[in-house]
Amino acid sequence: MGKELFKHMRKREYPCVCCKKRTNQRDRRTVTAAQRLVLQKWTVGDVSEDEVLCSLCRVKVHSHLKRRKSEQQNLEHELRDTAPFSPPERKQINARNAAIHSPPSVTLTVPSTSSSHSSCFICRKPGPKLVVVSSNERHSVFLQQGVLIPPGSRCCTRHLPNGRFTEEALEKISSFSETSTLNRTSIVDMLMYLREIALLNGGKRIYFDDPNALSDQEYVNLTGINKVSFDDLLSAVDGKVKNTSTRSVRTSLGIFLLKMRCGLSNEMLSTLLNVSKSSIRRAISVVRRTLMETFVPNNVGFQHISREDVINKHTRPLAKSLFGGTGTQAILVLDGTYIYIQKSMNFAFQRKSYSMHKGRPLVKPMIVVTTSGYYLSVLGPYVAKNNDAAILSHIMKTNKEDVLKWIEERDVFDVDRGFRDSLTLLEDLGLVSAMPAFMKKGEKQMSTADANTSRLVTKIRWVVESANARIKRWKFFDRVLPSSQVPFISDFIKIVCGISNKLH
Known part of the structure; x- marks a missing residue:
């Protein structure tokens, strides 16, 4: 056994x-x-x-x-x-990684472009001057167009200036195949990019850090300027405004322009941009100071442009024929506009800022434009007790912005009837004043000469009313401003006028 x-x-x-x-x-x-x-x-x-x-x-x-x-x-x-x-x-x-074993690459039913290295995948033109599309730009195109660009794809430099696709290039990008082959690295990179966008944007629609997140028309609706102008204005603050953990320089500029354009409260901006209210306040303050140092002196003020440029480039031929004489006179149009403010707790300032005409507190900046609507300067603001004539007299007597060195004899000031008390001062300075005529005592109708003169003045000075309306299109000035913003009204208006002069 x-x-x-x-x-x-x-x-x-x-x-x-x-x-x-x-x-x-x-x-x-x-x-x-x-x-x-x-x-x-x-x-x-x-x-x-x-x-x-x-x-x-x-x-x-x-x-x-x-x-x-x-x-x-x-x-x-x-x-x-x-x-x-x-x-x-x-x-x-x-x-999960220990339990799941994936193949080296997978094929997805997602459209993709061609992946040739010897020719542009957009216009199919051969090299040699081709650049490789960065991963962030490839992922951005996928978010907008729903088309994947394979890693290593190349295109012409004119399609990708400064590392970003132009609007024309985005419209020309088309799918070459109905499927896409992705390896593990490509899938992880795309997931991390989408996660970063979701975390930074907080799921919100308004996102400035990615230049392609918003269309050109959306930039105009939100900030008042298109994408190219936004990048141009960004160069004035880049290097002066610091990046923080919650907002970049581009986001800070977007916050400032969004505040000016839409007039939203800081609480609303905080909700839309997923940024704290204190960070919104600091962003507006630092961008305002930076633009006043780098941008405004080159675009607004009597000293930023010469008389010859005003006469040759910013004076309408009709104005020259009516008031220009020999064509060497500068023709300026002046008018004040109203910025409404809250009732102040300072009793002395409250009395000065209360307007008997409007029945509410306000301040009055003086707008000086050319006959083409170009903002030459913004002076003030002044309190409501000062009328237009008193404001103009103060500007000339105190020589604001060295205006007396800029103007010359026989220059024309086109004004309305509110400046009638300052006409004597203008005559003493050798200036020519153009103002609508008054009916004389006992007259029931203007004479033919006075009526024609009034029509000619009105035909030229309507541009200043249009200029004031362009300021009020920035809804920040169309609201009742808090008393804390009164010291900065001049800065805000000058920035808006400078943007209009350079970017519009």
């Missing part, structure tokens, strides 16, 4: 669970738990604990496990660099 059992044990075979080859005692290896999971995917059925592997199959399984571990470590390293995951989230990621 014992001899038969011994013979049976000697005759027992140990085949390899993978290749089914008979193994001897030296070539026989037991199966570990990790190897068992791999073998269950390679073979049909369960692998028991008493199964064995030959040396060759064990090397194959070990190499597969090593390669898989290396890929998981690389993916975890990329995720760690791009996002600070919490320990529970990282544990879930590790478990």
Whole structure:
């Protein structure tokens, strides 16, 4: 009985669970738990604990496990660099990576462009002056157009100035294939980009950091200027305004222009842009100071432009024929506009700023424009108790912005009847005043000469009314401003007028 059992044990075979080859005692290896999971995917059925592997199959399984571990470590390293995951989230990621084994690349039913390196994928023109499209720009095109640009794709430099696609290039981008092949790195990069956009934007619609997030018309609706003009104005504050953890320089400028254009409260801006109210306030303040230092002196004020340029470039031929005489006189149109403010707690300022004519507190900036509507200067603002004549007299007597050095004799000031008390001062300075005539005492109708003179003055001075209306299109000035903003009204108006002069 014992001899038969011994013979049976000697005759027992140990085949390899993978290749089914008979193994001897030296070539026989037991199966570990990790190897068992791999073998269950390679073979049909369960692998028991008493199964064995030959040396060759064990090397194959070990190499597969090593390669898989290396890929998981690389993916975890990329995720760690791009996002600070919490320990529970990282544990879930590790478990998911250990349980799922994906192929090196996948094919998705997403349209894609061509991926030639020797020709432009937009216009199909050959090189050699081609540039590689950056990953952020490729992802941005996918967000807007729904078309994937393969990594390494190249295009002409005229399509991608400053690393961004032009509007014309975006319209010409078309799909070459109905499918896209993506590897793991491309998928991770796209997911991280989308995650960054979602976190920074907070799920909100208004987002300035990505130049392609908003269309050109949306820039006009929100900021009053198009995308090209926005980038031009950005160059005036870039390097002067710092980037913070909550807002970039581009976002700070967008906040300022959005405040001016739409007149929204800081609470509303905080909700729309996902930025704290205090950060909104600081952004408006720092952009205002920077624009006053770098942008306004070159675009608004008597000293930013010469008399010759005003006469030759910003004077209408009709005005020259009516009031220009020899054509060497500067013709300026003056008028004051109203900016309504809240009732002040300072009683002295409250009395000065209250207008008996309008029945509410306000301040009055003096607008000086050319006959073409170009903003030459903005002076003030002055309190409501001063009429237009008193404001003009104060400007001339105090020589605001060195105006007396800029003007010359026989220059024409086109004014309305509110300046009648300052006509004597203008005559003493050698200036010519053009003002609608008054009916004389006892007259019921103007004479033909006075009526024609009034019509000519009105035909020229309507541009200042239009200029005042352009200021009020920035809804910040069409609201009742709080008393805390009164010291900065002059800065805001000068910035808006400078933007109109240069960018419109």
